[in-house]
Amino acid sequence: MFEDLKLSSLPRRRLLSAAATGALGAAAYAAGARAEVRIDITRGRVEPMPIAIPSFPGTTPESTQVGKDAAAVITADLERSGLFRPLDPKGFLQEMSSLDVQPRFTDWRALGAQALVQGVVEAQGTGQMRIAFRPWDVFGGQQINNGKAYGTQPENWRRVAHIIADEIYTAITGESGYFDTRVVYIAESGPQTNRLKRLAIMDQDGANHRYLTDGANLVLTPRFSPTAQEITYLSFFRNVPRVYLFNIDSGRQEVLGDFPGMSYAPRFSPDGNKVVLSAALNGNSDIYEMDLRTRSSRRLTDNPSIDTTPCYSPRGDQICFASDRGGTQQLYVMNTDGTGQQRISFGQNRARYATPVWSPRGDLIAFTRYAGNDGNFYIGVMKPDGSGERLLAQGFSVEGPTWAPNGRVLMYFAQSPNGGRVRLYSIDLTGYNQREILTPGDASDPAWSPLIP
Amino acid sequence: MKLRTLTTVVAAVLMLAACNSKPKPQAAAAAASSPPPAAAPVAPRGPAPDSIEYFNTVVGNMVHFDFDKYDVTAADQSILRGQAQWLNQYPARTVTIEGHCDERGTREYNLGLGDRRANAVKAYLVSLGVNASRIKTISYGKERPLCVVSAEDCWSKNRRGVSTVQ
Numbered sequence: 317m318f319e320d321l322k323l324s325s326l327p328r329r330r331l332l333s334a335a336a337t338g339a340l341g342a343a344a345y346a347a348g349a350r351a352e353v354r355i356d357i358t359r360g361r362v363e364p365m366p367i368a369i370p371s372f373p374g375t376t377p378e379s380t381q382v383g384k385d386a387a388a389v390i391t392a393d394l395e396r397s398g399l400f401r402p403l404d405p406k407g408f409l410q411e412m413s414s415l416d417v418q419p420r421f422t423d424w425r426a427l428g429a430q431a432l433v434q435g436v437v438e439a440q441g442t443g444q445m446r447i448a449f450r451p452w453d454v455f456g457g458q459q460i461n462n463g464k465a466y467g468t469q470p471e472n473w474r475r476v477a478h479i480i481a482d483e484i485y486t487a488i489t490g491e492s493g494y495f496d497t498r499v500v501y502i503a504e505s506g507p508q509t510n511r512l513k514r515l516a517i518m519d520q521d522g523a524n525h526r527y528l529t530d531g532a533n534l535v536l537t538p539r540f541s542p543t544a545q546e547i548t549y550l551s552f553f554r555n556v557p558r559v560y561l562f563n564i565d566s567g568r569q570e571v572l573g574d575f576p577g578m579s580y581a582p583r584f585s586p587d588g589n590k591v592v593l594s595a596a597l598n599g600n601s602d603i604y605e606m607d608l609r610t611r612s613s614r615r616l617t618d619n620p621s622i623d624t625t626p627c628y629s630p631r632g633d634q635i636c637f638a639s640d641r642g643g644t645q646q647l648y649v650m651n652t653d654g655t656g657q658q659r660i661s662f663g664q665n666r667a668r669y670a671t672p673v674w675s676p677r678g679d680l681i682a683f684t685r686y687a688g689n690d691g692n693f694y695i696g697v698m699k700p701d702g703s704g705e706r707l708l709a710q711g712f713s714v715e716g717p718t719w720a721p722n723g724r725v726l727m728y729f730a731q732s733p734n735g736g737r738v739r740l741y742s743i744d745l746t747g748y749n750q751r752e753i754l755t756p757g758d759a760s761d762p763a764w765s766p767l768i769p
Numbered sequence: 770m771k772l773r774t775l776t777t778v779v780a781a782v783l784m785l786a787a788c789n790s791k792p793k794p795q796a797a798a799a800a801a802s803s804p805p806p807a808a809a810p811v812a813p814r815g816p817a818p819d820s821i822e823y824f825n826t827v828v829g830n831m832v833h834f835d836f837d838k839y840d841v842t843a844a845d846q847s848i849l850r851g852q853a854q855w856l857n858q859y860p861a862r863t864v865t866i867e868g869h870c871d872e873r874g875t876r877e878y879n880l881g882l883g884d885r886r887a888n889a890v891k892a893y894l895v896s897l898g899v900n901a902s903r904i905k906t907i908s909y910g911k912e913r914p915l916c917v918v919s920a921e922d923c924w925s926k927n928r929r930g931v932s933t934v935q
Contacts, residue, residue, distance in 0.1 A: 508917045534912060536876060550880075555865075555907060557880065578884055578908055581877040594881065596908070599839070599888025601881040622881035638878065644837070645878055668837075670875040684875050687837075691873075712919065715875050731872070735917030761876065 354488060361748050364401035365488065366428045367394060368454075370412045371405065372435035372447070379445055382470060383437040386447060386477040390433065392521060393481035393495040396742075397725075398749030399488075403427055415448055424454045431460070433484060437473075444469060447476045451487050460487045474523060475768075482767070494720035495520060498765045499727065500538040500547055501740060503527060504758035508735040515549060517564065520764070522754045528562065537716075537761050538562075541584045544765040548572065548582040548591050559593050561608075573606050573613055581624045586632045592616070594624040603637055605652070616654035627681075628652070629674045629700070636660075636672040636681055636700070647672045647683060649700060660702030665689040671716050674700070676766075677723035680745075684715045684728075695728050697745065708747045718764045727753060729760040819859050824934050828855045832890060834928040836873065839885040841893050845930075849890065852932055853897030865905040866890045867931040871924035872911050883908030890930040 369391045372383030394400035409423040415436045424432050435449040450463035464483060466476045475496060482493025503516040515528040515535050528547075529535055534557075538549035547562040551569075559572045559582040573579055575595040582593040589608055594601045603617040603626045617623040621641035628635055636649045645668040647661040660681075661669040667688030672681045675697075685694040685707070693714045696707040713731040720726070724745050731738045740753035740762045753762070816822035824830060829852070832845035841849065856862060868887030870879035887906035895901050916923035 509914055511912065513912075534909075536880075536912070557908065577906075578880065580880050594877070596881060596884040599885040599892075599906075601884065622878060622885065624881050625875075625877050640837075640878075668874075668878075670878050686875070687873060713872065733919035735914075735919075 354490070361746065362399055364399055365430050366403055367400045367431040367433065367484075368403050368408060368424055368427065368429040369394070369405075369433045370408055370435075372437050372449070373413050374437040374439065376439040378470065379437040379439040382445060382447070382473045383435065386437065386473050386480070387433075387435065389474055389477035389521070390481045390484070393478060394484065396521070396751060397485065398744060398751075399485070400431075403429055415450065419452055419454070421452075421454055421457045424452075429454045431484075431488060433480075434463075435480070440467070445473070447473065447480070449480050449483070451484055474519070478519070478521075491724060492722045492767070494722050494725060494764075494767070496768050497721060498524075498540075498544065498768065499740070499753070500528075500540060500763050500765070501729075501755070501759050502536060502538065502761040503755065504738055504760060505531075515547070515562070516755075516759075518755070520753075525756060528564070528567075537581065539583050539763045540765045542586055542588045542766055544768050546584075546588075547763075548584060548593075550580050550582070559591070561591075573604070573611070575604075575613075579604075581626065583627050585628050586630055592626040592628065592635060594622075594626070603635070603654075616650065616652075617657070625671050627673050630676050630678045634700070636674055638670050638672060644668050644687075645670055647681065647698075647702070660700065661698065661705075662702070663688065673717055673719060675719055675723040676721055679723070682717035682719065682726055684717065695726065695743070697726075706747070708745070709741070709743050709750065714741075716761055718762050720764050721766045727762045727764055729762060731760070821934050824852070824855055824862075824932075828852055830932045830934075832930045833925060834886055834930070836871070836924070836928065837882065839882065839889045841889055845890075846893065849893045850897060853894050853899050856894065856899045856903065856934075857897075860903075863903045863905070863935050864894075864899075865907060865933045865935065866894075867913075867929075867933065868906065868908045869913060869915075869927055869929045869931065870911045871927045872914065872919065873924060874911065876910060876912075879910035880908050883910045886928075886930050890932065 369387050371387045374380030374383045391402040395402050407427055410420050412434050419432055432452040432454050433449055438446040440446055444467050446465055446467050448465035451460040453460050468476055478496040481495040485493040497520045498517055499520055500517045503514045504511055506512040512531040513535050514531045515538055517528055518525040534552035536550040538547045545564055550557055551560050557578045559579045560569050561572050562569050578596040580594050582591050584591055591606045595604050600620055601622045601624050603623045604613045604615050606613045619641050621639050623639045626635050626637040634649055635652055638645050639648050644666055646659055647669045648657055648659050650657040663669055665688045667685055669683050669685050671684045674681050680697040681700055682697050685696055692710050694707045695709040695714050695717050698705040711730045712733045714728055717726045717728045725742055727742045729740050738758040738760050740759045741750055742753055743750045829848040832848050866887040868883030870883050887908055891904045891906050914927045916926045
């Protein structure tokens with residue numbers, strides 16, 4: 317049943333065999349009951365929940381190491397979310413030496429832990445490992461849920477750890493997670509006047525970093541397909557800026573469409589069958605939709621203005637975009653056939669709005685705002701009808717928000733003045749928990765993948 | 770021909786002097802720092818009139834734009850008249866016009882704006898008789914600044930159209 321599978325390319329259902337670990341002892345979790353341990357992440361600032369994540373014990377030296385490393389990855393994921401405060405394992409009073417050990421809740425309460433993650437890594441005869449976990453409500457003295465077990469090749473441990481972190485996040489917040497995801501971005505190096513730009517990809521925590529292009533061509537604005545297996549991006553290959561498709565696993569690239577001039581600003585449709593983009597002709601940029609199955613294109617806007625950065629709603633029934641047809645760049649929404657074009661942003665003091673991106677939940681559109689009174693750039697969100705604008709991050713230059721798949725966290729890039737450093741940051745939708753995403757060098761144009769299927 | 774070109778450049782310098790907000794194009798700097806070829810009739814110095822160097826330094830290969838604008842200003846028109854004249858004189862030459870922007874805009878919008886700027890330059894050259902088939906355009910948006918100081922003086926230098934002759 318278990319094949320030797322390559323991590324990056326695999327659908328989750330083939331990578332893992334998951335099963336509930338089952339209930340344990342008298343404190344068994346009652347199915348359907350709401351755990352008492354809960355974080356409401358829709359509130360503003362949240363006091364991070366103290367959580368204990370002991371190393372997962374193994375049954376062999378190798379599985380013991382995996383258990384230690386997996387616990388560290390889970391700990392780091394939950395810590396970066398800003399919602400959890402993992403406790404220092406040095407203070408732990410009880411050794412959780414197997415999944416059969418019943419937690420001594422008084423010991424964990426004494427440390428202030430509200431939640432406890434119990435796990436184990438079992439080496440199996442097939443060369444597989446079985447990684448299991450069980451989350452506990454320390455104050456309630458009961459399981460939060462039944463937990464899960466995953467059978468996998470040992471080298472996939474890191475991905476399993478992210479999946480477990482997502483499970484814990486979901487168990488405690490009620491929201492889907494975002495740790496089993498990747499980020500594709502533009503790695504920048506060299507002088508600003510002649511910058512080397514490469515496509516790069518990494519796990520959301522910075523692990524498994526690699527470059528997808530060699531820097532021979534200027535590349536910009538990568539975006540994931542909904543399967544996270546393909547990227548659409550802009551390349552200046554042969555000095556013609558055009559939209560390309562890139563298959564991450566095969567490395568195969570192909571130009572998209574047959575536009576006479578520059579094509580740019582691509583994004584996939586939610587079903588992955590289309591790409592919406594801008595194409596420029598004689599200095600005028602309009603929005604087109606490319607059908608990836610028929611390779612036919614359809615013009616959606618026809619206006620003597622810069623119509624660009626189109627983006628689908630998660631249901632795929634609307635497109636938001638930016639246009640300067642009103643004199644300055646503002647946000648618009650239209651139907652996917654180009655009808656019903658309606659302006660939704662009305663910047664005061666000449667403020668421009670750009671790079672709209674629809675939240676995966678559908679309730680908000682994230683944007684870049686700039687050139688207003690104070691000259692700063694902002695990352696913000698508004699409802700799809702333009703109401704309820706909130707600014708989340710600001711700086712000399714902040715740009716290009718991308719959503720975590722649960723619609724609760726945004727990533728963007730920020731540039732320091734005078735050609736200074738360019739880095740990726742994440743921030744919660746609440747406006748709190750701003751974090752730098754560590755990259756080997758300068759970084760821009762992040763695109764957050766969906767949860768890896 | 771050379772004298773007429775120089776007259777054009779001098780006119781451009783005078784117009785620029787009256788307009789402090791625009792950066793000095795390279796043509797003006799070249800004209801100001803080197804003696805006119807007519808002053809050295811025995812052994813003319815400087816690049817040959819049909820050379821790329823001549824185009825870049827004497828005719829002037831660069832025009833500039835206001836923030837978020839793409840209209841060809843009066844000073845730019847003067848430089849572009851010189852470019853058109855040179856291109857019409859050397860019909861074997863082709864030209865690629867690069868459109869560039871400052872850092873005070875988003876990456877993708879600036880690609881569109883740079884494309885607009887390059888095409889505005891192209892349209893002006895075509896209006897002066899240069900065959901459109903000899904002119905390519907490319908937008909670099911804000912990806913290839915000349916100057917990386919975050920101040921208007923530098924931004925105004927980066928908002929440019931560059932004519933690169935081949």
